[in-house]
Amino acid sequence: MWSGPTTRSGGRILALAVLALVLTVFVVKATSTRGAARGASAPAKPAGPPAPARTPTLTARYRLVGCRSHGVGAYLHGPRRREVAIGFDDGPSRETPAFVRMLERSHTSVTFFMIGKLVSAPYKAMLLRELRDGDVLGDHTFTHPDLTRTVGVSAQLEQTIRAIRSLTGYAPCVFRPPYGAYDESVMRTARSLGLATVLWNVDPSDYLQPGTGIIERRILAQVRPGSIIISHDGGGSRRQTLAAYPAVIARLRARGYRVVTIPQLLGFRPVYVPCSRLCEGMGLPRRKVPHDAVIEEAP
Numbered sequence: 001m002w003s004g005p006t007t008r009s010g011g012r013i014l015a016l017a018v019l020a021l022v023l024t025v026f027v028v029k030a031t032s033t034r035g036a037a038r039g040a041s042a043p044a045k046p047a048g049p050p051a052p053a054r055t056p057t058l059t060a061r062y063r064l065v066g067c068r069s070h071g072v073g074a075y076l077h078g079p080r081r082r083e084v085a086i087g088f089d090d091g092p093s094r095e096t097p098a099f100v101r102m103l104e105r106s107h108t109s110v111t112f113f114m115i116g117k118l119v120s121a122p123y124k125a126m127l128l129r130e131l132r133d134g135d136v137l138g139d140h141t142f143t144h145p146d147l148t149r150t151v152g153v154s155a156q157l158e159q160t161i162r163a164i165r166s167l168t169g170y171a172p173c174v175f176r177p178p179y180g181a182y183d184e185s186v187m188r189t190a191r192s193l194g195l196a197t198v199l200w201n202v203d204p205s206d207y208l209q210p211g212t213g214i215i216e217r218r219i220l221a222q223v224r225p226g227s228i229i230i231s232h233d234g235g236g237s238r239r240q241t242l243a244a245y246p247a248v249i250a251r252l253r254a255r256g257y258r259v260v261t262i263p264q265l266l267g268f269r270p271v272y273v274p275c276s277r278l279c280e281g282m283g284l285p286r287r288k289v290p291h292d293a294v295i296e297e298a299p
């Protein structure tokens with residue numbers, strides 16, 4: 001534009017004006033860059049390296065396939081941070097969908113310790129929904145025996161992993177022994193299958209149906225930083241438990257607690273793999289995959 005011929009004086013004035021404008025912009029820019037370096041709030045473009053070139057749109061998606069436990073021994077609680085985790089045992093049951101809806105309304109993710117023989121096709125959509133919500137699926141054995149009096153501990157745990165994985169594509173990394181009954185051998189077997197043994201240190205005995213108010217008060221009286229709370233979404237009517245939790249969650253948050261899943265509480269990382277066809281509504285773009293995730297190659 002500058003080098004174009006100017007046939008009229010108006011054109012020359014215009015050209016000079018443009019030159020002045022260019023110079024002004026240059027000066028302002030130089031000044032404001034220095035201003036930014038001093039921390040001034042000049043309306044300059046931010047200092048630092050230039051933005052990287054836009055990468056072409058990636059079509060790859062990733063789905064959650066499990067989590068990675070670590071540590072030896074059984075966990076009764078997590079680190080003494082202002083975090084708590086809730087585990088619901090003995091499902092899936094016909095009451096579990098109401099728990100899922102309650103948790104969605106409360107914007108809360110929990111860990112469901114499931115009995116393998118109950119994990120069946122009619123629950124598939126609900127379990128995928130739990131995973132999409134950020135809930136975690138855990139192993140609570142196949143038939144709920146006392147593992148310290150059972151042969152075939154490995155089969156109890158493995159069959160449950162298989163049931164959950166075949167329905168959802170997700171393999172659990174946390175295990176809760178029925179009745180809290182475990183020993184060194186049970187823990188070792190669990191560990192060999194990638195499962196951490198997880199107990200609890202807050203127990204409102206909700207399975208005895210003591211009343212909604214009592215469940216709520218017991219939890220709030222026992223909870224400490226890093227607590228793991230046990231409750232139940234299966235094995236009988238869980239109406240009281242379901243009714244207690246919105247207030248429990250609200251009160252915990254009012255006390256400054258973050259409610260997290262058990263793997264989050266214990267620092268176990270989620271595992272994702274690329275998926276193309278079999279995402280089942282679970283596929284996430286790379287930017288939505290959690291920062292702490294382990295990304296493995298597709299099997």
Ligand SMILES: [Zn+2]
Pocket residue numbers: 089090140144178179
């Ligand atoms: Zn149980």
